[in-house]
Amino acid sequence: MASAASPSSLSLIPTTSSSTSRTRSAATALPTRFLRSPLRRLGFAGAAADPLVSAHVASKLRSLKSSGKPARGVASMAKKSVGDLTEADLKGKKVFVRADLNVPLDDAQKITDDTRIRAAVPTIKYLISKGAKVILSSHLGRPKGVTPKFSLAPLVPRLTELLGIEVVKADDCIGPDVEKLVASLPEGGVLLLENVRFYKEEEKNEPEFAKKLASLADLYVNDAFGTAHRAHASTEGVTKFLKPSVAGFLLQKELDYLVGAVSSPKRPFAAIVGGSKVSSKIGVIESLLEKCDILLLGGGMIFTFYKAQGLSVGSSLVEEDKLELATTLLAKAKAKGVSLLLPTDVIVADKFAPDANSKVVPASAIPDGWMGLDIGPDSVKTFNEALETTKTVIWNGPMGVFEFEKFAFGTESVAKKLAELSGKGVTTIIGGGDSVAAVEKVGVADVMSHISTGGGASLELLEGKELPGVIALDEVLVAV
Numbered sequence: 001m002a003s004a005a006s007p008s009s010l011s012l013i014p015t016t017s018s019s020t021s022r023t024r025s026a027a028t029a030l031p032t033r034f035l036r037s038p039l040r041r042l043g044f045a046g047a048a049a050d051p052l053v054s055a056h057v058a059s060k061l062r063s064l065k066s067s068g069k070p071a072r073g074v075a076s077m078a079k080k081s082v083g084d085l086t087e088a089d090l091k092g093k094k095v096f097v098r099a100d101l102n103v104p105l106d107d108a109q110k111i112t113d114d115t116r117i118r119a120a121v122p123t124i125k126y127l128i129s130k131g132a133k134v135i136l137s138s139h140l141g142r143p144k145g146v147t148p149k150f151s152l153a154p155l156v157p158r159l160t161e162l163l164g165i166e167v168v169k170a171d172d173c174i175g176p177d178v179e180k181l182v183a184s185l186p187e188g189g190v191l192l193l194e195n196v197r198f199y200k201e202e203e204k205n206e207p208e209f210a211k212k213l214a215s216l217a218d219l220y221v222n223d224a225f226g227t228a229h230r231a232h233a234s235t236e237g238v239t240k241f242l243k244p245s246v247a248g249f250l251l252q253k254e255l256d257y258l259v260g261a262v263s264s265p266k267r268p269f270a271a272i273v274g275g276s277k278v279s280s281k282i283g284v285i286e287s288l289l290e291k292c293d294i295l296l297l298g299g300g301m302i303f304t305f306y307k308a309q310g311l312s313v314g315s316s317l318v319e320e321d322k323l324e325l326a327t328t329l330l331a332k333a334k335a336k337g338v339s340l341l342l343p344t345d346v347i348v349a350d351k352f353a354p355d356a357n358s359k360v361v362p363a364s365a366i367p368d369g370w371m372g373l374d375i376g377p378d379s380v381k382t383f384n385e386a387l388e389t390t391k392t393v394i395w396n397g398p399m400g401v402f403e404f405e406k407f408a409f410g411t412e413s414v415a416k417k418l419a420e421l422s423g424k425g426v427t428t429i430i431g432g433g434d435s436v437a438a439v440e441k442v443g444v445a446d447v448m449s450h451i452s453t454g455g456g457a458s459l460e461l462l463e464g465k466e467l468p469g470v471i472a473l474d475e476v477l478v479a480v
């Protein structure tokens with residue numbers, strides 16, 4: 001930074017004093033376990049007849065049914081979990097597990113970040129411990145047909161190490177050779193299928209292909225949260241041919257946080273949204289405005305908000321066609337009693353480069369020819385003070401161009417603040433994408449309550465969209 005920040009008297013912060021005491025409508029006060037929906041006299045008989053419904057739930061179902069009382073408001077449905085399956089359900093059974101093992105590999109085919117493999121381990125270990133035969137499936141990258149550099153072979157040693165058993169790898173994901181390997185799989189064994197996207201039928205969700213995948217197994221577990229927003233054969237199509245189809249532990253945890261904790265948060269609830277453009281975050285901002293008490297905005301999108309308020313933004317990133325939308329979002333926040341905080345100072349650069357000259361300026365005084373690439377120290381202070389009051393925080397999108405050291409200050413400050421809050425018992429949720437990279441760079445990933453393994457999937461969930469890979473799974477009554 002070349003110069004100190006000038007204190008800004010600019011009022012870009014429409015606040016409300018009563019935001020934290022707003023009452024919630026019943027519609028937003030959803031139960032905390034994931035993806036529940038009001039029971040609305042669902043098909044009890046079908047659910048109770050399922051041998052995999054736990055005895056407790058089945059007995060509650062029966063008493064509810066025989067009482068003849070309306071069920072609305074006293075029970076809810078959740079996606080059935082792999083944890084609902086007992087040893088009796090799993091021993092000797094062939095279980096098709098769809099995981100998202102789409103990890104980054106370097107030029108030497110070495111895994112550079114094994115987070116997604118580690119995240120898949122609890123479900124696989126659980127199945128192994130119950131004597132199941134695990135048929136593990138994933139995609140890697142976006143291959144067009146069979147492409148050796150997208151083979152899952154480099155993952156085998158790490159999986160073997162993490163699971164503590166020799167993982168066998170198939171050279172295909174369907175066909176007679178795979179069937180032979182499945183037939184020789186022992187109880188507690190793991191067979192890794194080859195990249196399911198080597199077949200174009202996967203992304204097209206072709207029923208015949210899904211049927212071939214399904215024919216390998218007796219039941220289905222989807223733990224591929226990062227791919228749950230894709231209606232592909234191995235994430236959605238296969239559920240039509242395999243019963244039960246249940247959620248893995250990772251998928252369940254992601255939903256617990258990104259749906260459960262966000263829908264009925266401990267309050268005050270703050271959302272921090274950054275990233276490059278307003279256009280890519282409109283859905284998230286609109287959805288979070290319905291739920292949060294405080295909304296902090298950063299990243300490239302803030303300049304569209306500034307310009308909408310009549311400020312000069314120099315050569316900062318602006319979406320001219322979103323100026324009206326920015327004004328509408330500010331008005332919406334005010335109407336809903338959400339404290340929406342825009343940064344009051346920014347770090348500007350004379351070019352978009354890591355070695356650019358930089359200085360801190362008030363948001364109201366961005367010089368011509370300079371572009372804002374990060375939020376300034378005054379803003380960080382204000383953001384930190386606002387966050388200090390919270391009990392739940394969700395963060396999606398960096399505060400600046402954190403890939404350049406000079407402009408990583410705002411993003412890293414947020415990461416550090418969330419780590420500190422996490423230590424004090426605040427629920428901290430990192431919603432995928434670049435914010436995860438920032439948290440990892442600062443070395444505070446381990447202390448956060450939840451770090452999503454899916455960028456696109458978490459964004460869709462936060463926008464309030466339904467994920468096809470989740471919708472397709474079986475439901476179970478969880479509480480009466």
Ligand SMILES: Nc1ncnc2c1ncn2[C@@H]1O[C@H](COP(=O)(O)OP(=O)(O)O)[C@@H](O)[C@H]1O
Pocket residue numbers: 274275276277280298299300301317372373374396397398399400401402403432433434435
């Ligand atoms: N002020 C800014 N100007 C230009 N780009 C920015 C700015 N702030 C952040 N960015 C860029 O936004 C990108 C991330 O945006 P986005 O993809 O929307 O977020 P996420 O991946 O977290 O969902 C990063 O590459 C970052 O460099």
Ligand SMILES: O=C(OP(=O)(O)O)[C@H](O)COP(=O)(O)O
Pocket residue numbers: 100102141142226227230432433453454455456457
């Ligand atoms: O890496 C993934 O998504 P993400 O980059 O949005 O986190 C998933 O594996 C999904 O991959 P896809 O976007 O090629 O379907």
